[in-house]
Amino acid sequence: MKAKLGVIALVVLFLGGLWLVAAPFAVGYQARGATYVDATVNDLWLGGSLAAISFVSLVIYAADALRELARRGKHSDA
Amino acid sequence: MIRKFVGTVAAALAVLAGLWLMIAPFALGTQPENADWTSATQSEFFSGLGVAVVGLIGAICFAAAIYEELVVRGLVEVRQRKAEPEPEPVPVPAPQASSAELASLLAPLVEALREDLSNSGEHRRNGKAPLVGVEENR
Incomplete structure (x- = not known):
């Protein structure tokens, strides 16, 4: 149950990272076609990193869970 | 993990x-x-x-x-909370019996024991072994 809550938190963090990437353009403090301001650069880097880390963590979590399932299946066959 | x-x-x-x-x-x-x-x-x-x-x-x-x-x-042990010690019961003083009453109460018992010791080796009237013999056989 606790691990499930953690996974949900990772999903929310992934969505938060996507929001941070889109925020400068969605909120409107980055003019289109203009050079990126400091806030935009900061948001893009942090949002991208956050989304990437969350996504990689989710993939690792799913892969490890699947590996454990496969191991349990092997043991039950034997 | x-x-x-x-x-x-x-x-x-x-x-x-x-x-x-x-x-x-x-x-x-x-x-x-x-x-x-x-x-x-x-x-x-x-x-x-x-x-x-x-x-x-x-x-x-x-x-x-x-x-x-x-x-x-089993790699981590859960710490158990120590149970608080219960308060010791206050000893209630037993009613004091006078030495004369105690002597009169114990007199038949002492008499029976003395009789039993003097008749050691013989069967008692009710057929049972004497108390001392029973204790020694244990």
């Missing part, structure tokens, strides 16, 4: 990222001093607050899950 550890690390990194987002407008100088918060500052601050809170919740949940698994595997 490793997946929970990875989740904990990722969530902890998210906490740090959220904290940085909260202070970034002031650290980078995009928020002018003594002025109302700009839309960029508000967006970054509240996004950072959300990221930090969610990251903290995730880190706590994953750490609790790791702890639970360690307990299940």
Whole structure:
């Protein structure tokens, strides 16, 4: 149950990272076609990193869970 | 186990990222001093607050899950709370019997014992072995 809550938190963090990437353009403090301001650069880097880390963590979590399932299946066959 | 550890690390990194987002407008100088918060500052601050809170919740949940698994595997012992010692019962003084009453109460018993000792080796009238013999045979 606790691990499930953690996974949900990772999903929310992934969505938060996507929001941070889109925020400068969605909120409107980055003019289109203009050079990126400091806030935009900061948001893009942090949002991208956050989304990437969350996504990689989710993939690792799913892969490890699947590996454990496969191991349990092997043991039950034997 | 490793997946929970990875989740904990990722969530902890998210906490740090959220904290940085909260202070970034002031650290980078995009928020002018003594002025109302700009839309960029508000967006970054509240996004950072959300990221930090969610990251903290995730880190706590994953750490609790790791702890639970360690307990299940027997690698960590759960500390038991020491039970508070019960207060010792106050001894109630037994009613004092006078020595004369005690002597009169014990007299038949002493007499029976003396009789039993003097008749050791012989069967008693009711056919049972004497008390002393029984005790020695144990």
